Amino acid sequence: MTAPGAAPAVPVTGTPLLEARSLVKHFPVHRRGRRTQRGAVVHAVDDVSIAVPEASITAVVGESGCGKSTLTLMLARLVRPTSGELLLNGSPAAHRDAREYAGQVQMVLQDPFASLNLVHTVRYHLARPLRIHGLGPDGNNLDDEITSLLERVALSPQTGEKYPHELSGGQRQRVAIARALAVRPRVLLADEPVSMLDVSIRLGVLNLLADLRERERLAIVYVTHDIASARYLGDTIAVMYAGQIIEQGPAATVTDQPSHPYTQLLLAAAPDPDRPSPPALRGRGAPPSLVSPPAGCRFHPRCPYAMAICAQQAPPRVEVTSGHVSACWLHTKDADSAPLQNPGPTLGPIPLTTDSRPPRGEST
Ligand code: SF4
Numbered sequence: 001m002t003a004p005g006a007a008p009a010v011p012v013t014g015t016p017l018l019e020a021r022s023l024v025k026h027f028p029v030h031r032r033g034r035r036t037q038r039g040a041v042v043h044a045v046d047d048v049s050i051a052v053p054e055a056s057i058t059a060v061v062g063e064s065g066c067g068k069s070t071l072t073l074m075l076a077r078l079v080r081p082t083s084g085e086l087l088l089n090g091s092p093a094a095h096r097d098a099r100e101y102a103g104q105v106q107m108v109l110q111d112p113f114a115s116l117n118l119v120h121t122v123r124y125h126l127a128r129p130l131r132i133h134g135l136g137p138d139g140n141n142l143d144d145e146i147t148s149l150l151e152r153v154a155l156s157p158q159t160g161e162k163y164p165h166e167l168s169g170g171q172r173q174r175v176a177i178a179r180a181l182a183v184r185p186r187v188l189l190a191d192e193p194v195s196m197l198d199v200s201i202r203l204g205v206l207n208l209l210a211d212l213r214e215r216e217r218l219a220i221v222y223v224t225h226d227i228a229s230a231r232y233l234g235d236t237i238a239v240m241y242a243g244q245i246i247e248q249g250p251a252a253t254v255t256d257q258p259s260h261p262y263t264q265l266l267l268a269a270a271p272d273p274d275r276p277s278p279p280a281l282r283g284r285g286a287p288p289s290l291v292s293p294p295a296g297c298r299f300h301p302r303c304p305y306a307m308a309i310c311a312q313q314a315p316p317r318v319e320v321t322s323g324h325v326s327a328c329w330l331h332t333k334d335a336d337s338a339p340l341q342n343p344g345p346t347l348g349p350i351p352l353t354t355d356s357r358p359p360r361g362e363s364t
Helices: 068-075 098-104 122-132 139-152 157-161 169-181 199-216 227-233 251-256 261-269
Strands: 018-028 041-052 056-061 083-088 105-108 187-191 219-224 236-241 244-250 317-321 324-327
Touching (some): 041 056, 041 219, 068 187, 068 219, 139 157, 187 199, 199 219, 227 236, 227 251, 236 261, 244 261
Parallel strands (some): 187 219
Antiparallel strands (some): 018 041, 018 083, 317 324
């Protein structure tokens, strides 16, 4: 069992390229430019630790508003953490020059229609970061560099002379990825990179990210609300809820044997053609306010297995199987078995490894 705030719970091989240790981000609450309640803050991210090794994909999954985009912005050093530490290749990121850091850690945004300037060609978009980072050769060599960038994202050299409005959404996202690759990063932060694309072209962009992991040994953080694509692409998955990581581990393990009730509900809500009317998170309430998140386990007002202790104390992180960590009282010996009276139906039993406590409502 690991106490909240400890080092990353999922073991990685070697020094992670990018590592977040207990990152916290609290935003002051304002209304019409003024702070409302003295000291009120949005707990956007609380005590989040992840480690991303070279040539790997870490998928961060959660509902809208769970804090995954704020986490990504902190990893990109575009938002300053309230507390916690960010390490790049084992050394504190705060000690690095911002441009040097951006040269190592690049971000691909969600909206390929807004991330490119409509009045400039693709060639301009790719040449600019080369110049800014002092990497760009002149003349014909620059053309070769741009052609190479386009080929790395499976676009033809002729694409360089096109404007964004002449490209499909998938092609634009490939240009955005090529622009990120121009500065030769070692880490790519992809924030919902396919959510605005047609379903038919999403797979191509996901496969491109998988290729980049293999070919260029990039460390990739893939942020998504779609647990099915997280399983498809990720080597590991970190599930976020209300600003915290509540389950983390190898992608296949987290999705085949979800050990946290929220992950189980998230999987149950994912589309499945073999399941005509899937039970969803609908009917189990909404995510909590992050201005005053619930005490104890933040999921307890929606959890079908909630016990009295869940409303009082934050659950510890428990390693349920090797490298698979869950923050839930169900996996401890100390849990209070008295159930809370939560609305909504219970799901099937969760596969437990350290405790055989039954779902609420079942007899012991
Ligand atoms: Fe949280 Fe308790 Fe439900 Fe576990 S059983 S997810 S600790 S409310």
